[in-house]
Amino acid sequence: MTLNTKIDADLPTTPQRADWLGILSRSHAGDLDALTAGIVAAVSFEWLRQPHVGLVMVRGRAGGTGQVFNLGEMTVARASIRLADGTLGHGYVQGRDKRQAQLAAIVDALLQQPDRHEEIIAKVIEPLRQTEQARRIEKSRKAASTKVEFFTMVRGENPA
Amino acid sequence: MAYVAVKGGEQAILNTHKLISETRRGNPDLAELSLAQISEQFGLAVDRVMTEGSVYDRELAALALKQAQGDAIEAIFLLRAYRTTLPRIAVSEPIDTSKMAIRRRISATFKDIPGGQVLGPTYDYTHRLVDFALAAEGLERPQAELAHEPLDETLPRVIDLLNDEGLIEEEIDESDGEVFDLTREPMLLPAGRDQRLQNLARGDEGFVLGLAYSTARGYGGVHPFVGELRLGEVEVEIVPEELGFPIAIAEITVTECQMINQFRGSVDRPPQFTRGYGLTFAHNERKAMAVALVDRALRAREFGENVRYPAQDAEFVLSHTDNVEGNGFVTHFKLPHYVDFQAELQLVRQLRTEHEEHRRKATGSEQAKEAAE
Numbered sequence: 001m002t003l004n005t006k007i008d009a010d011l012p013t014t015p016q017r018a019d020w021l022g023i024l025s026r027s028h029a030g031d032l033d034a035l036t037a038g039i040v041a042a043v044s045f046e047w048l049r050q051p052h053v054g055l056v057m058v059r060g061r062a063g064g065t066g067q068v069f070n071l072g073e074m075t076v077a078r079a080s081i082r083l084a085d086g087t088l089g090h091g092y093v094q095g096r097d098k099r100q101a102q103l104a105a106i107v108d109a110l111l112q113q114p115d116r117h118e119e120i121i122a123k124v125i126e127p128l129r130q131t132e133q134a135r136r137i138e139k140s141r142k143a144a145s146t147k148v149e150f151f152t153m154v155r156g157e158n159p160a
Numbered sequence: 161m162a163y164v165a166v167k168g169g170e171q172a173i174l175n176t177h178k179l180i181s182e183t184r185r186g187n188p189d190l191a192e193l194s195l196a197q198i199s200e201q202f203g204l205a206v207d208r209v210m211t212e213g214s215v216y217d218r219e220l221a222a223l224a225l226k227q228a229q230g231d232a233i234e235a236i237f238l239l240r241a242y243r244t245t246l247p248r249i250a251v252s253e254p255i256d257t258s259k260m261a262i263r264r265r266i267s268a269t270f271k272d273i274p275g276g277q278v279l280g281p282t283y284d285y286t287h288r289l290v291d292f293a294l295a296a297e298g299l300e301r302p303q304a305e306l307a308h309e310p311l312d313e314t315l316p317r318v319i320d321l322l323n324d325e326g327l328i329e330e331e332i333d334e335s336d337g338e339v340f341d342l343t344r345e346p347m348l349l350p351a352g353r354d355q356r357l358q359n360l361a362r363g364d365e366g367f368v369l370g371l372a373y374s375t376a377r378g379y380g381g382v383h384p385f386v387g388e389l390r391l392g393e394v395e396v397e398i399v400p401e402e403l404g405f406p407i408a409i410a411e412i413t414v415t416e417c418q419m420i421n422q423f424r425g426s427v428d429r430p431p432q433f434t435r436g437y438g439l440t441f442a443h444n445e446r447k448a449m450a451v452a453l454v455d456r457a458l459r460a461r462e463f464g465e466n467v468r469y470p471a472q473d474a475e476f477v478l479s480h481t482d483n484v485e486g487n488g489f490v491t492h493f494k495l496p497h498y499v500d501f502q503a504e505l506q507l508v509r510q511l512r513t514e515h516e517e518h519r520r521k522a523t524g525s526e527q528a529k530e531a532a533e
Contacts, residue, residue, distance in 0.1 A: 014405050022395070022408035054249035056409065058216065058396055059339065060439045061254045062353050062455075063331030063418065064317055068254050069354035070341050071361050072441055074216035074396065076249055076409055090402060094410035095217060136261055140310030143263045146279040147307070 012112065020111055020125050021092065024104040027128045029097045032104070035124045040106045048088060049080035051098035077101035083109050166496045184229050198222040207413075207442035208232055212483065213239025214343070214362045216412050216441050233364075233483050240484050243343075250398040251339075253406060257394060257416050257439075258317050264391040267318045269420060273388075275315035280391060281443075318388035319418045319435070328387075328420060328433040351474050356458050360451040361440055363481030371457070371471040372450035379469040380457040384436070387418040391443055413442045419452035426464045434463060 089109025228234035264280025340355040417438040425431035436456025438448035457471040
C-alpha cells in the first residue's frame with residue numbers, strides 16, 4: 001500500500017466511490033443503458049467475476065435502534081471486471097439484471113481513471129443523480145400534499 | 161405410518177399440467193396480463209408475496225402471482241423455492257428507518273409531531289363503497305396533488321423524540337452480534353427477539369393478524385397505541401469483501417410500526433411504556449401492526465408477565481406462522497394415503513370383530529346366569 005502513495009493521491013476517495021456505486025446500483029436499467037451507450041462499447045476488459053444473480057439478507061433493528069434481526073432477502077446482480085491497465089471495477093445492482101451489473105462495473109472502473117473521471121461523472125453519474133433526485137422530490141411532494149392537522153375536540157383547539 | 165409413495169398416473173399428471181395452464185390463462189379472447197401490469201396495478205398483492213416469500217423482487221413476485229393465478233400462498237411458496245437456487249452474496253448493514261424517504265407517517269399518540277402527520281396513499285379514509293367508475297376502462301383517473309415543497313429530507317422517529325423523560329422503554333442492542341437466521345437454521349427455543357421478528361416478518365398475514373386481534377380482545381392483555389407507523393424507501397448497504405467499505409446496493413420500500421404498550425412496572429423496573437415492533441418489506445401496514453402487537457405479547461416473560469394466552473406462547477406462535485409449512489402439512493392429507501388407510505381399515509374391522517365377540521360372550525353368560533336362577 002505504501003508503495004502506491006503517489007497513485008493513491010490521484011485516486012478518488014472512498015466516500016466518492018461509495019457515492020457513485022450507490023447511484024449506479026439504484027439506477028433504472030434503461031437509464032444506465034442509454035447514458036453509457038457511447039462509452040462502454042469501446043472498453044476492453046476481462047471478467048474478474050462473471051455477472052450473476054444472488055441474494056442479500058436485509059437486516060433491521062428491533063424498534064429501529066435495538067437488536068439486529070434478519071428481515072428477508074432481496075435479489076442483487078453483480079459483476080467484476082479488470083481493465084487492460086489493471087483497474088478493477090465492481091458493479092452491484094438491485095434486481096436480476098446482469099447486463100446492468102456489467103455496465104455498473106465498467107463505469108466504476110472508468111471512474112477510477114484520472115483521465116476519464118470528470119467526463120464519466122458528467123455524462124453518467126450526474127444525470128443519474130438528477131433523475132433519482134427528481135423522482136424522489138416528486139414522490140415527496142405528493143406525500144406532502146396529504147399532510148394533515150388533526151384537531152382534538154377540546155375547547156380552544158379548533159382551527160382558527 | 162403416514163404417506164407411502166405411489167406410482168403411475170403419468171399421463172393424467174401431464175394432462176392436468178395442460179389443463180391448469182389453460183385454466184390459468186382463462187378466456188384467450190382477452191389480453192394476457194403482463195408482469196408490469198400485475199406489479200403496477202396489483203401492487204399490494206405483490207407486496208404481500210415479497211414479504212412472506214421473503215424475497216424482495218417485484219418482478220419475480222408478480223410472476224409468481226401470475227403463475228399461481230393470484231393465489232398468494234402458492235405464489236409465496238414459488239418464491240421460497242426459487243430463493244433456494246440462488247447464492248447468498250452478502251448480509252446487509254441494519255437498515256436505518258430514521259433516514260427513510262417518507263411517503264406515509266402517522267402517529268395515534270401525538271397529534272403534533274415534528275415534520276407532521278402524512279397520510280400518504282391509504283384506504284383509511286375511503287368510504288369502502290364499490291367504485292363502479294373503476295369498472296369502466298379508459299377513463300381518466302384522479303391524479304395526486306403536488307405540494308409546493310417536499311417533506312423534510314428525514315423525519316425523526318416519533319418514539320425517539322418523546323423519550324426524553326424515559327417514559328418509554330429504550331431499544332438498545334445488547335446482543336452478542338450473532339443474528340439468528342431462520343433460512344439457515346431451524347427454529348430454536350427459547351427464541352430470541354431476532355428470531356421472533358424474522359419469523360413474524362415471514363409469517364402468514366392472516367394468522368399473525370388473528371393472533372394480534374386475540375391480544376387486543378383480552379387474550380394477552382396489551383393496551384396498544386400506535387406510536388408511529390411509517391412507509392417509505394430506505395437504502396440497503398453492504399460491505400463487499402473486495403471493497404472493505406459500505407456501499408448502497410439498493411433502495412427498498414418498507415413499512416414500520418412502533419407500538420406503545422402499558423406496563424405497570426416490577427420490582428426492578430419503574431412503570432414505563434413498553435414497545436412492540438413490526439417491520440415488513442414493501443407496503444404491508446396491517447401486517448406491520450399485527451407483528452408489532454404479537455412481538456409485544458411474546459415479550460411477556462421478559463417483563464415478568466404470566467404466559468397464559470396463545471399469542472404469548474413463543475412455541476405455539478413461532479411454530480405456526482409459516483404458511484408454506486402450514487399449507488404443506490394441511491394439504492398433504494389430500495395425497496394418496498391408500499396404504500395408510502388400508503391399515504386403519506383393517507384395524508377397525510378387527511376391533512369391531514373383537515367388540516362383537518366380547519358382547520356376545522357377555523350376553524351369553526348373562527343368559528346362562530338368568531337360566532341358572
